[in-house]
Amino acid sequence: MSPKHQRLTLALLGVAAIVAAALLAMSALKDQASFFYAPSDVAKQGLPLGRAVRLGGMVQAGSIRRAGDGVTVHFVVGDGIATTPVTFAGIVPDLFRERSGVVAEGHFNRDGSFTATNLLAKHDEKYMPPELAGKMHETRTLER
Amino acid sequence: MPSLHALANPARFLAIARPATPLLTCAGLLLLGIGCWAGLTQTPPDYLQGDSVRILYIHVPAAWLGMGGWSGLAASSIAFLVWRHPLAAVAARAIALPGAVFAAVCLVTGSIWGRPTWGTWWQWDGRLTSMLLLFFVYCGYMALARADAERGGDGRIPALYGIAGTALLPIIRYSVIWWNTLHQGPSIGLTRSTIAGSILWPLGFTMSGFTLLFAGIVLMRMRAALARLRSEARMRRMARS
Numbered sequence: 001m002s003p004k005h006q007r008l009t010l011a012l013l014g015v016a017a018i019v020a021a022a023l024l025a026m027s028a029l030k031d032q033a034s035f036f037y038a039p040s041d042v043a044k045q046g047l048p049l050g051r052a053v054r055l056g057g058m059v060q061a062g063s064i065r066r067a068g069d070g071v072t073v074h075f076v077v078g079d080g081i082a083t084t085p086v087t088f089a090g091i092v093p094d095l096f097r098e099r100s101g102v103v104a105e106g107h108f109n110r111d112g113s114f115t116a117t118n119l120l121a122k123h124d125e126k127y128m129p130p131e132l133a134g135k136m137h138e139t140r141t142l143e144r
Numbered sequence: 145m146p147s148l149h150a151l152a153n154p155a156r157f158l159a160i161a162r163p164a165t166p167l168l169t170c171a172g173l174l175l176l177g178i179g180c181w182a183g184l185t186q187t188p189p190d191y192l193q194g195d196s197v198r199i200l201y202i203h204v205p206a207a208w209l210g211m212g213g214w215s216g217l218a219a220s221s222i223a224f225l226v227w228r229h230p231l232a233a234v235a236a237r238a239i240a241l242p243g244a245v246f247a248a249v250c251l252v253t254g255s256i257w258g259r260p261t262w263g264t265w266w267q268w269d270g271r272l273t274s275m276l277l278l279f280f281v282y283c284g285y286m287a288l289a290r291a292d293a294e295r296g297g298d299g300r301i302p303a304l305y306g307i308a309g310t311a312l313l314p315i316i317r318y319s320v321i322w323w324n325t326l327h328q329g330p331s332i333g334l335t336r337s338t339i340a341g342s343i344l345w346p347l348g349f350t351m352s353g354f355t356l357l358f359a360g361i362v363l364m365r366m367r368a369a370l371a372r373l374r375s376e377a378r379m380r381r382m383a384r385s
Contacts, residue, residue: 008226015222015310022311026322033323035269056324093263095192103326120262125331127197128340129188 036103040081047108055084055114056103056122064098077102077114088116095121154231154370165363172356179349187343199257200339201346204332205354206250210278211313213243213358214306217285221306224299231366233299234373236306237289238365242358244282251275262326270319271327274312281309 026033034041036056037048055077063076072089075098086104096102101122106115183201190197217239224232254272255265266272289302320329331338339347 004226008222011222011225011307014307015218018308018311019314022314023318026315026318030322033270035267035323035325038324093261095261095263100192120264120267120326122326123192123261123328124338125328126338127190127193127200127331127343129342130191131188 038079038082039077039084040079042084042108042112043082047110047112049108049110052105052107054103054105055086055108055116056101057084059096059098059100059102061098077104084112084114086114086116088119090117090119092119093121095123157231158367158370161363161367165360165367167360168356168363169360172353172358172360175349175353176357177353179346179351179353182346182349187346190343193261196257196260197343199253201350203250203253203257204347205351206246206253207275208351209354209358210243210247210250210275211316212355213239213246214278214282214309214313216362217243217306218310221303224303225307230299233303234366234369235362236303238362238369240282240286240289241365242361244279244286246354246358247275247279247282251279264326267326269326270323271316271325274316274319278309278312278316281312285309 036054039055039057042048042055057077057079060076060078060083063074065074066072067074069089071091072087073092074085074087076083076085078084086106088104088106096119101124103120103122104114104116105118105120108114179201183198187198189195217236220232220236220239223229224236251272254275258267259265285302285305288305289299292299292302317330319325320327337344
């Protein structure tokens with residue numbers, strides 16, 4: 001093996017080792033590096049009480065209820081396995097709607113419900129014009 | 145690879161790079177113009193996000209070039225370490241600044257996009273944080289490469305740093321798949337895309353336009369660096385005689 005080949009093998013092995021290390025570290029950090037708790041995480045690990053956390057998932061269909069004071073919103077967040085009821089008082093983001101992703105910042109209560117101080121909308125990776133979105137868009141325009 | 149070795153000759157490289165620089169830059173600007181015009185006027189708005197989706201025609205190419213730039217920098221670093229050719233080191237240094245600029249453009253446009261859609265300018269989520277790290281790693285590379293050159297180093301340390309930095313690329317790519325993040329999952333895969341065709345097509349123009357522009361800038365910077373090296377060598381010769 002010429003020194004050139006030796007260096008090439010060494011460099012490529014180095015890159016492979018670095019990338020593999022990064023991927024291993026990522027999968028090990030899976031739980032710690034999460035941006036939010038999903039309702040099923042809470043069901044599995046117990047309630048993270050007494051500290052500010054984020055809760056993420058899909059707003060369940062038909063679960064949004066607006067309270068009489070005009071600013072308080074009650075809704076249910078689910079991830080297909082478990083659900084958590086959420087209360088939030090304030091202005092919701094434009095993209096906040098049923099069957100859509102949401103990340104709520106706040107804290108859990110002892111009864112397993114969540115009180116949010118801030119809402120972030122999480123959209124999915126699909127982009128389409130209104131006419132393709134069809135029904136979803138229709139219901140939205142009918143509301144207005 | 146005879147063609148690559150032929151290119152490694154600086155004189156031959158310059159003979160190709162000189163006409164290629166304006167060609168790439170002009171073609172890139174033209175494609176970019178078409179893509180921006182089409183993206184602003186010819187495509188429908190998104191059903192959820194409305195017109196704010198149009199920032200994707202800048203945000204996505206900037207992200208691709210921020211990450212692609214580092215791949216190029218790492219490949220040049222490997223070529224430099226293996227074949228010890230100075231032109232590869234010049235290429236790696238030339239890529240660093242435009243790569244950092246595009247990473248910054250990606251972060252800024254993402255922040256502007258995040259405000260109306262997610263409702264926040266910035267969150268420490270996996271994708272956003274790892275992209276910010278890439279920007280810092282670019283800055284670190286530039287500082288290290290300059291320090292190495294000033295101290296008369298042989299360029300091996302910045303090259304090793306360039307290889308080490310590739311660790312970030314899979315993290316950025318898989319952050320949205322493996323971790324739960326505020327940033328949505330990947331829209332464009334190798335074979336399919338979840339962006340409707342009528343919204344997607346100008347992205348091809350801005351993507352190739354920015355890429356050609358990037359290549360033009362890199363060639364420009366490489367030529368400037370080679371000219372500087374040559375003038376320094378000439379000054380040294382004159383000082384000696």
